[in-house]
Amino acid sequence: MSIDKQDVLKIAHLARLALNEEDAVQYQHSLSSVLSLVEQMQSVNTDGVEPLSNPLEMTQRLREDVVTESNRREEFLANAPQTEAGLFLVPKVID
């Protein structure tokens, strides 16, 4: 299984990772190796096998509808790269 550079750039865009030409070539190589490695799954017959997403197969527990958290805005904002008036700032969003 190998993928081309266009695929790599498409995936990188979906994952929001800026790649230069050199990176793209390198990832094309390494992603292809990994995909070849995982390709061996296709040889196994899994008809009728239920997928397993949680090893314990437990079910969801529920939380009472109570407010347990108080306002800690300043503590959280302290980690943010840029803030103003209690807001996180990002480059202009255009709808």
Add this chain to the structure above:
Amino acid sequence: MFEQSISILAQKLRNKDFSSVELTRTFLDRIAKLDPQLNSYISISEDLALKQAKAADELLANGQGSSLTGIPVAHKDLFCTQGTLTTCGSKMLHNFVPPYESTVTQRIKEAGAVMLGKTNMDEFAMGSSNENSFYGAVKNPWNLDTVPGGSSGGSAAVVAAGLAVAATGTDTGGSIRQPASFCGITGLKPTYGRVSRFGMIAFASSLDQGGPMAKSAEDCAHLLQTMAGFDEKDSTSSETETEDYLTNLNTPLTGLKIGLPKEYFGDGLDSQVAETIMTAVKEFEKLGATVKEISLPNLQLSIPSYYVIAPSEASSNLSRFDGVRFGHRCEDPKDLLDMYMRTRAEGFGGEVQKRIMVGTYALSEGYYDAYYLKAQKIRRLIKNDFVAALSEVDVIMGPVAPTTAFAIGSKTDDPVAMYLEDIYTLSVNLAGIPAMSIPAGFVGDMPVGLQIMGNYFAEAKLLNVAHQFQQHTDWHLQTPTMAKGA
């Protein structure tokens, strides 16, 4: 005093042979002298440690506290610690100081332990050599030219070198067991859901599990006693009652049924490692255990299954690192897209980016069934193998890794060579069962770990089996030469 077990240290602290402040000071001095050779800590919290030690001494003076009170420990830098830098080995979080505490570190703190600092690790726990850290590679205390294993390489190195009494680690595909094996210490990956994941920075949510790393099974039992248990903040936390991990340590092993999976002893396993493992197994027979060969037929499939599931979950879990609310943001973004693209390309290292892309690809439209869903089906086959095997035997034993610690830089060029190293550990995480690595001997100067796998929630059984072995062997008491230098 750095070589003593938790039980003895706790006793001596109570007897006032020395104080926690003195003990903590000893470790801080050792860290200052030895860590420059190892690079095992990302941050050292000296002031906090001494403050906690002082508080512990007061508690002990009043006859209060637990067996961990006043004991200096280290935490993998993946557990969020309130007010202390938490980087996850990444540039992305080079400036992240969480305003909250993980459940694991909270419980250990409440037990009165002293936090010496945060240990180095592969970035976002992705790696088997600790070479993928933004803060540099960690060296193996047994041979500074070799890797300590990963991703909890820093935690393994600090315990082996006597730079902490014990440490926490996390294990997604072997990240506690393989470094424990490479560094000659004892490490336990609990049953999935046994230890809360709250405040643990997620790699792969359905596989991640925190656990103890220490010199001995008994020390691990002390830590697990505190770490384990239901947490309402984690939906995947199990409500199954915890056992007392200390009281059963001395149960004799007479009649213990050990299974040796034939797939664990095939091609690829270093012959001297195999020999060491078989010698250890013979020791168990001397202790009254019986051994039979078993089969885990889908073992080989654990590699592809894992390398689809883990990157898929990771690609989604790591989307929150976007430069908006915390962590790294690129300089002068020209627009929103540019901010995302450059922040993430700069903040994540190569291995992390590679796995994010593998996961993104595996989940993308048209590929989901062939990759993610297929991997989940194989995951069930792997679980079924273990369930069947563990209905016949009490524990399963085998190697942790095909070789001893390898040279730094020797596997960084081939993108999949390192993945193949994980063959004996991955399936345990896919199935969610508990497993340990304990020191079982040496090949040359390098330690070899024996892996012991058990049934769901059989941590007490595993610790008992390991402890009995350690009562009759001294592999776990060996100290690397560099650690004796201070």
Add this chain to the structure above:
Amino acid sequence: MNWEVVIGLEIHTQLSTKSKLFSGAAVGFGAEPNTQTTLVDLGMPGALPVLNKEALRMAVMFGHAINAEIGMHSVFARKNYFYPDLPKGYQTSQMDHPIVGKGYLDVMLDDGSTSRIGITRAHLEEDAGKSLHEDFQGMTGIDLNRSSTPLLEIVSEPDIRSAKEAVAYVKMIHSIVTYLGICDGNMAEGSMRCDINLSLRPKGQEEYGTRTEIKNVNSFRFIEKAIYTEIERQADILEDGGRIIQETRLYDPDKNETRSMRSKEDANDYRYFPCPDLLPIELTQEYVDQIKANLPELPNQKAARFQEEYKLSEYDAGVLSASRAMADYFEQANESVKDAKLTANWVMGELSKLLNQEQLEITQSPVNAKAFGELLSRVQDNTINGKTAKDVLQAMWNDEGSADEIIEAKGLKQVTDTGAIEAMIQEILDANATQVEQYRSADPDKQKKMIGFFVGQVMKASQGKANPGIVNPILAKMLKG
């Protein structure tokens, strides 16, 4: 060409829980930015979600109300995309196994006809935060208070064929969720937002045309207008031989037009997969049945009861039960009046008129249901007549006191004393002898028309306080002579 419009709606309903879907942070509108957030809603590293029990119960209630199959096994999935108001980089939603499966609603249109709208599914998901586009150093501000607020997304089949039908359907959903008490229904605050999927096809064609999606329309009126303008836009393109581009559009109420949303142009691959931090929800039949048994009365059930119990017309019952608030007001007012037809007329008439004039909801009425009932009781027991009652209501509206206080203070009580009325009539007859003569010599048909003059005189003399029910027979008798 004769085009047929095909519409499917996705309605996002904010569930009125106290805390968030996955965290213990408070839910509320209008708080200071980022003050109602915690680790989970901010997508902090290591944060984990735990499901709100009440949100689940509310979703099941809704499922019962639309006659749906309840998802006994439902699963949360992650919808992955990057956006600044989506802190985790994914929205936790439901994909393959929603909590509410196929259901339907019978919607009554203005012309009295009913149409059945299929509901594909309704699923639980978390809301995103808000981007504030005011200028902050040339940047956008992000407020995550709304992040992780529980939403029930109700997805209809493409069964809707007109703007009117769409609005009737949305009103019905609005009515149901407010009846159930699972949503405050406040559309202005975004408690209910609607995405409109719309396409045109030549009448008679089976196959659907290419659709556009108009995002986040948040009032009944805008839904109607957005549909009209989008139909027109698409029809114009198709008439000119053009093609519709499948895209996301935004309705601009100021310009009354829809426009393409640039930010959503990037065709997304959401990479859905089951959320590994949340486990499957398994419901028991007992749980589901118990919720069904405790379901409050729904709009159509209430309408039926109003017809049965109060003998109201189908129309009146329909209008009164459309909103739970109005139905409650009506029933509460009628408790003292015990004349449903009278109460219904007044609630739908004079009260609604006053509310409309001041653009108030019935819950904001300055005259509450009990006070309103007391006023109508005075009409019912003939203390005042209808005309006077309107004046009293206006005075109550202006906070001048209760009905009885105003009637007393202004001396508005009807004269019901037959002696006094007889004397008053005698005076009028004496003063209008010519008209009395004309009346008496006229034929009965003419007399009926002429009697109005005398009634008017009596009312004038009594300043409107004479009770017409008493005046009329006495007047007729005395005119006979």
